[in-house]
Amino acid sequence: MSRFFYLTFLRHLLQLNSQLICYIDIGCINIRAFRKPQIIHCMESQTVITLHSIIKRFPEGEGFFTALNNISLTICSGEFVGLVGPSGSGKTTLLNIIGSLDIPSEGDAVVMGQSISRLNAKESAHLRNKHIGFIFQSYNLLPVYSVFENIEFALLLQKIPANERRKAVMEALEWVGLTNKAKSRPAQLSGGECQRVAIARAMVKRPSVVLADEPSANLDAANSHNILQTMQKLNQELNTTFLFATHDEKVMQYMKRIIYLKDGVVEKDVSLL
16 A cells, blocks of 8 residues: 555545644654644533633742643533643643642632632632542551541531431432442452442542542553543533543543643643544
């Protein structure tokens, strides 16, 4: 097959679908097609996260290291979004700002209508408790607590009555298929089960947004698949917005939108719908 054939094929492909971008590696004659990066818009009432020209610097020696450089994004309600990039690209830093665990050096992050930079410690805690769920790579379960108690802990902070807490916890365990593990300790669970408990803990308060930092990094392929299917189901049934930080290609296939980060800059923002 000649290169001319491939180039002709590429031209026809672009004519058929103007939303595609094709990349050709002439050396091995490799064609890959991606949708063009799109500017994501949503109605104001459906916007859960808006980032305006975010810059984040950290002290380094006698100067500063810029971890995020002029990031502007909008995330809509119900999106299933991957933040993709190598280690050091700024993924976790961006999640920390969105989760009100840190503030930008410049710019503004607005989450659920609230400007992160303008919140005091109490207001930040209230935003996290009410609207944001966290899923961590290392699970962060309390070893002396049972599965039930680990999940219930998120509701204790909201001073929810005991009978309502029990109902909510058992419902969350049912979502992740672990009602039979309610009395178990984390040490008695597999890695996949621990991560499912972490998902239930993040979801039990029915947050608007769930931030997941490398949620499949410590799991094998089968458990990663199960975990992502669970989160995909919750996204569809509860319209919860999920934002993942990952560099795992297996995770990307589940995403509806992928934001590529490199050296603290958005390289591409691709809708896969």
